[in-house]
Amino acid sequence: MPITSMSVGRKKAFFVACSDRLAIKKADRVILVSQEGLQYYQDKHPKYKSKMVFYPTFSEDSLFYPKDRNISKKDLFLAGKNILTYVGRLNVQKKVSLVIRIFSQILEIKTNSHLCIVGDGPDRETLIDLTKKLGLGKYVTFYGNVCHEEIPTFFNASDLSFTLSYWEGTAQTILESLACGTPVIVSDVADNRQIITNGKDGFVLESDDEEKGAAYAIKIMDNYDQFSKNALDKGKKYYASAIVPKIIQEIKSVIEKQHL
Numbered sequence: 001m002p003i004t005s006m007s008v009g010r011k012k013a014f015f016v017a018c019s020d021r022l023a024i025k026k027a028d029r030v031i032l033v034s035q036e037g038l039q040y041y042q043d044k045h046p047k048y049k050s051k052m053v054f055y056p057t058f059s060e061d062s063l064f065y066p067k068d069r070n071i072s073k074k075d076l077f078l079a080g081k082n083i084l085t086y087v088g089r090l091n092v093q094k095k096v097s098l099v100i101r102i103f104s105q106i107l108e109i110k111t112n113s114h115l116c117i118v119g120d121g122p123d124r125e126t127l128i129d130l131t132k133k134l135g136l137g138k139y140v141t142f143y144g145n146v147c148h149e150e151i152p153t154f155f156n157a158s159d160l161s162f163t164l165s166y167w168e169g170t171a172q173t174i175l176e177s178l179a180c181g182t183p184v185i186v187s188d189v190a191d192n193r194q195i196i197t198n199g200k201d202g203f204v205l206e207s208d209d210e211e212k213g214a215a216y217a218i219k220i221m222d223n224y225d226q227f228s229k230n231a232l233d234k235g236k237k238y239y240a241s242a243i244v245p246k247i248i249q250e251i252k253s254v255i256e257k258q259h260l
Helices: 010-026 035-044 046-051 069-075 096-109 124-133 148-157 172-179 210-222 224-236 240-258
Strands: 030-032 052-054 082-087 113-118 140-144 160-163 184-187 202-205
Touching: 010 046, 030 035, 035 046, 035 052, 046 052, 069 148, 082 096, 082 148, 082 172, 096 113, 096 124, 096 210, 113 148, 124 140, 148 172, 160 172, 160 210, 172 184, 172 224, 184 210, 202 210, 210 224
Parallel strands: 030 052, 082 113, 082 160, 113 140, 160 184, 184 202
Antiparallel strands: none
């Protein structure tokens, strides 16, 4: 997400803007990892537009790749369950309360479901209270922070994952979920809509519509094999092994031009 006075305060935003301008002026190439960021800086600094290129954020395919779904479920002691997962910070920005309310409606139809919430933050207790209020206590597990190497198990065990932030750059959790072949329901912000193909490898939820979010989730669960295949196909495009060599080549081309 581009820096604005609303996000960091006016003085800091002014300092960042000045630093950006100087850095872009001096740079031989500016690599942006967000389509939204590329458009923002090209519009803001049209004189240097030709310097700017986009390469997406990537997932570690040495860590995030498909593993046996049933074994992953057993590893979480949730064998036989329909698992849905949220991975990230527990704060207002991430709209985890919306995830929980959507899950509440899913549970009415898919009664064998379980929601895994991985991460921590200032809203943890509030979210736990919400699950109790909705009668979801035994259907939702808060795992807190886990080591990075454990996160693939959650994605591989899941029917789908959620990333429903109010704002976002390129969400790493989306790429990591897709890399494991797990479809994602995302909010309609920033690069989310550029990554997820609606109705193919997940869904873009255009508003905080709990019923629609639940309907999307149930459609994925009922057609998991096809959604999962599409998700993996998309995820492979964001593997480090696919993206990093292109970035290295870009850097090499800049260095070679300097020595001509």
